[in-house]
Amino acid sequence: MSTVLRASAGPERPVNNIWLYAWAALAVVAVVAAASMQSGVGSMIDTWLHREEYSHALMIPVISAYLLWQQRAQLARLELQGSWVGVSIVLFGALLQIAGVLATVEVVQQYGLLIAIYGLVIALLGVRPSADLWAPLLLLALMVPLPQFLLGNFSSQLQLLSSQIGVWFIRLFGISVFVEGNVIDLGGYKLQVAEACDGLRYLFPLMTLGFIMAYLFKVEMWKRVLLFVSSIPVTILMNSFRIGTIGVMVEHWGQSMAEGFLHDFQGWAVFMTSAGVLLLEMMVLASIGRNRRPWREVFGLDAAEPIDRTAPPIQRTVPASFITATVIVSAFAVGVMIAPERTEVPPKRETFFGFPNQVETWSGRRSALEQVYLDALKLDDYVITDYVRGGREVVNFYVAWYDSQRAGNSAHSPRSCLPGGGWHMKEFGQVEVPGVQVAGKPLRVNRVQIELGNRKQLVYYWFQQRGRVITNEYLVKWYLFVDSLTRQRTDGALVRLVTPLEIGEPVEQADRRLAEFAGQVTPRLERYIPN
Structure with a gap:
């Protein structure tokens, strides 16, 4: 027809x-x-x-x-x-x-x-x-x-990479500098490489510009693809150069060099310079290969x-x-x-305000997160408590709860957050905690051994969401979609246990400590994290 x-x-x-x-x-x-x-x-x-x-x-x-x-x-x-x-x-x-x-x-x-x-x-x-x-x-x-969880992970990785390359650049000028994650320590000043300096604000616009330039570049396809793809490393390198330049200027002229108009102007200058690098790359590509021609003949609308x-x-x-x-x-x-509008109905639960400070033989002292972290995490309820037993054994207990995770406000994975604080992941894997069950199934957790200088810690964490215990961050997102579609629920929590290792203490002893604490605290979570 x-x-x-x-x-x-x-x-x-x-x-x-x-x-x-x-x-x-x-x-x-x-x-x-x-x-x-x-x-x-x-x-x-x-x-x-x-x-x-x-x-x-x-x-x-x-x-x-x-x-x-x-x-x-x-x-x-x-x-x-x-x-x-x-x-x-x-x-x-x-x-x-x-x-x-x-x-x-x-x-x-x-x-x-x-x-x-x-x-x-x-x-x-x-x-x-x-x-x-x-x-x-x-x-x-x-x-x-991009989806918010991908954007967040990408941002944190770019922050770390930009910090490391920026510190390398600062050291070229003979300046003594130390880096812990996203914090650059110049001695008298500490520069925080925040999300605003991760390079994403240059990367996506430069990728778009690179795509348009590649389309208008009338040469072999491999040259056009190379021009577009190169916008990514160009952005990372130029943003790292910006961070390094700020560090050098702060060392010589004070912290005002990293604030206000000058800081914003540097960002604009970095983007324009990055665009110039792409143009220079295009001129070089036009002059190599079999079909060599002046770049003005092969570029334009x-x-x-x-x-x-x-x-x-x-x-x-x-x-x-x-x-x-x-x-x-x-x-x-x-x-x-x-179609009628679908509304999400969070399950009934008790708030963490009433979570006990005494768990078996563990005595806890509750802490509070600073507002800057609350603004970033966007959680609905949380508890963070240091539990002590016998005056020496310590376990930091943290749970972040979200009524809804539809709008991109979801649990931040420690795998992304820990490196930002300067901690180095020595080991990462999944283990089953012996003798502990959650929602009728054995508790399987992410096990991370981290180091910062001479300090060592052992971390257990898992995502406890709508009757499931999940260790894979991407699987969490899949079940968010499935449960939102079938159950109209996206609530859930991140549970994290951290214990420090004393000097000379075998890691097996820290494993036993976290396993024992997990076995005692998880039954109490049912009232606060409903299935």
């Missing part, structure tokens, strides 16, 4: 109106689908407006549309071949969006919308013609923010070819695949709009 539309003739009007109508229909359907998932699109736009890492993403749809407009003459000559592959892609994107809406997981909605748009284009043009539009379409993927308005009329048909894909997307949009 297909619908036939004829283009009107005449030298004063475009002869390919059917083409314009088809693209207009595609745009309208995409907008309707986006409007139906307000939370996903709204969250994405909110990220663009409030997170500097993605402030550039506001321009990505505009740039993508412009790159398509540049090809309007070539597009006007294409036949509307259509493809049922596009319908399959649209169906997958719609199902992904439905799952995201039901689970209220916004990033799933966002990627589902993007996939549906790709499918609509393929359903209209066909697979091969759509491949010619790879750059404007693929560019749209860079506007979708070609003038758009005008549409031939005197061409004879062209008869086209709207592919049945595109009509089917449009029906699928429209049905999804209507279904989402009329």
Whole structure:
């Protein structure tokens, strides 16, 4: 089944109106689908407006549309071949969006919308013609923010790497400096390499710029790929150079060099310098290989070819695949709009305010987290207590509870946080705690042996969430999605036990201490962490 539309003739009007109508229909359907998932699109736009890492993403749809407009003459000559592959892609994107809406997981909605748009284009043009539009379409993927847990892990790793390279640069100037995780100690001053200095605010914009430069770089594909991929190490190195420069300036002219306007100006200068490095790399790539040409001949935006308005009329048909894909997307949009809103209901539980300070033979002294950590963790309830037995044996007990983890506010893995404090992970693995059960199953924990100078500690931690004990951070995210979809719950907790090792104390003794404490404290958690 297909619908036939004829283009009107005449030298004063475009002869390919059917083409314009088809693209207009595609745009309208995409907008309707986006409007139906307000939370996903709204969250994405909110990220663009409030997170500097993605402030550039506001321009990505505009740039993508412009790159398509540049090809309007070539597009006007294409036949509307259509493809049922596009319908399959649209169906997958719609199902992904439905799952995201039901689970209220916004990033799933966002990627589902993007996939549906790709499918609509393929359903209209066909697979091969759509491949010619790879750059404007693929560019749209860079506007979708990474999931919060990936962004957090990525940020912490970049902070550590930038700190280490920055310290190496500072030492080149003969300055005595010591680094503990993200803290650079210059003796008189301590510089904290915070999230604002992790390099992400340069990385994502520079990757977008690198992608556009690679698209406009008319050379072999391997050179274009190399140019785009190199934006990542360039950002890391330049951000580390910035941190090192700040350290040198602070050493000579005081801490004011790391604050205020100068600090912000350095960030702008780093980005512009990074863009210059990419341009220099492009000039070098243009001068090597078999097809050596001046870079000005292979880099630039070609003038758009005008549409031939005197061409004879062209008869086209709207592919049945595109009509089917449009029906699928429209049905999804209507279904989402009329579906009742799903609300999450946290289970009843006791707050940690009443958690006992006496656990068998262990006596505890409760502490409180500083506001700066509470702002970062965004937890709903917590307990942190140092338990002592016999005056010498010490176990630090910490539980972070979240009523909901849908909006990206989830338990921070110690595996990411510990290195930021300067602790070195000597050993990491999973062990089963003998004789201890949680929710009717043996307790399996992450076991980490850490060191900082002469200090050594043994850490047990696990994620206790909705009747499960999980040790894998990525499996935690999977069950969050599943339980949000099937049980309308994303509550959960992180449980962490830490004990210091005395000088000369065998680690086996610390293992026995944590195992014994875990066996005594876990039964008490049932009232505070419901299954």
